[in-house]
Amino acid sequence: RDYGTPASRSEKQVTLTIDGFEVTVPEGTSIMRAASLAGIQIPKLCATDSVEAFGSCRLCLVQIDGRNGTPASCTTPVAEGLTVHTQNETLKRLRKGVMELYISDHPLDCLTCAANGDCELQDMAGAVGLRDVRYDAVDTHFRPRHNGHANPQYMAKDTSNPYFDYDPSKCIVCSRCVRACEEVQGTFALTIQGRGFDSRVSAGMSGDTFLSSDCVSCGACVQACPTATLVEKSVVEIGTPERSVITTCAYCGVGCS
Ligand code: FES
Structure with a gap:
């Protein structure tokens, strides 16, 4: 199974919410990988867990409460308390x-x-x-x-x-x-x-x-x-x-x- 980006080696844990699910992952994990570990698959083309994320295809866009724009989930690291949305009409259209x-x-x-x-x-x-x-x-x-x-x-x-x-x-x-x-x-x-x-x-x-x-x-x-x-x-x-x-x-x- 491909989680999208390589695993983080940090021992510090971070908790965030993705599509309403609370997820706890090591600090430095990408939002894409955190979502995948929670069973949420974000569409992707350029990311894979055997190489560092590059953020070139722009297919893995997500929305984060309190932040502007639609960042790529493969290159955006998790942070404590984030609320991330991976599926809505805007993201589907983009x-x-x-x-x-x-x-x-x-x-x-x-x-x-x-x-x-x-x-x-x-x-x-x-x-x-x-x-x-x-x-x-x-x-x-x-x-x-x-x-x-x-x-x-x-x-x-x-x-x-x-x-x-x-x-x-x-x-x-x-x-x-x-x-x-x-x-x-x-x-x-x-x-x-x-x-x-x-x-x-x-x-x-x-x-x-x-x-x-x-x-x-x-x-x-x-x-x-x-x-x-x-x-x-x-x-x-x-x-x-x-x-x-x-x-x-x-x-x-x-x-x-
Ligand atoms: Fe290509 Fe994230 S998977 S930009």
């Missing part, structure tokens, strides 16, 4: 709008996608009740740059790695892969290049492929990816396994599963 923007820029090939049935974007679209997208679809294989010219190289697939493929057209730039590469593996092979609509995950310097970069093929990025952007070649070729066994490799000091 999350649906955020998800609509993600889907407007994503290939709609779910039925033939390697991640079909195992895709967090698909799950979250369902969780926020998204049925229609009001915006015109973008041709994600020829995404325009700021100067208005199409750039087919920009969204080209990278199949150079012998174990996994990288398809930037399916990337939501949540940066989970970048953070997993840094925090789980300590390799720093991945980065995000560009800004705004042009931002994309990149292995190494411009012009590098995954194979020519510092990537050591540990698979931490593939495990962290919430869509089919980074996907094992075996999954592309023969589909998702019917059963998987989580184990720890004995040949590496990282200790990832």
Whole structure:
């Protein structure tokens, strides 16, 4: 089970109220994790409990009595006496709008996608009740740059790695892969290049492929990816396994599963 953000090691306990339930958790715990521990699931895309919260997707918005705005629950720590609301009409509308923007820029090939049935974007679209997208679809294989010219190289697939493929057209730039590469593996092979609509995950310097970069093929990025952007070649070729066994490799000091 994924609680959204890593556990806090603090011994000090904090009590707050989330959706009417009193919850006591260690100081430093995120509101998202506290809610999850209480059985309340807040929609999320960029947060996972194996890497530090980043707050990029803005799907996990909540409201806190006495505070302005709708902070991200993954990056907001609990505090004594807080009263948090995770479900109301305003939050539902905001999350649906955020998800609509993600889907407007994503290939709609779910039925033939390697991640079909195992895709967090698909799950979250369902969780926020998204049925229609009001915006015109973008041709994600020829995404325009700021100067208005199409750039087919920009969204080209990278199949150079012998174990996994990288398809930037399916990337939501949540940066989970970048953070997993840094925090789980300590390799720093991945980065995000560009800004705004042009931002994309990149292995190494411009012009590098995954194979020519510092990537050591540990698979931490593939495990962290919430869509089919980074996907094992075996999954592309023969589909998702019917059963998987989580184990720890004995040949590496990282200790990832
Ligand atoms: Fe909190 Fe993405 S899950 S901002």
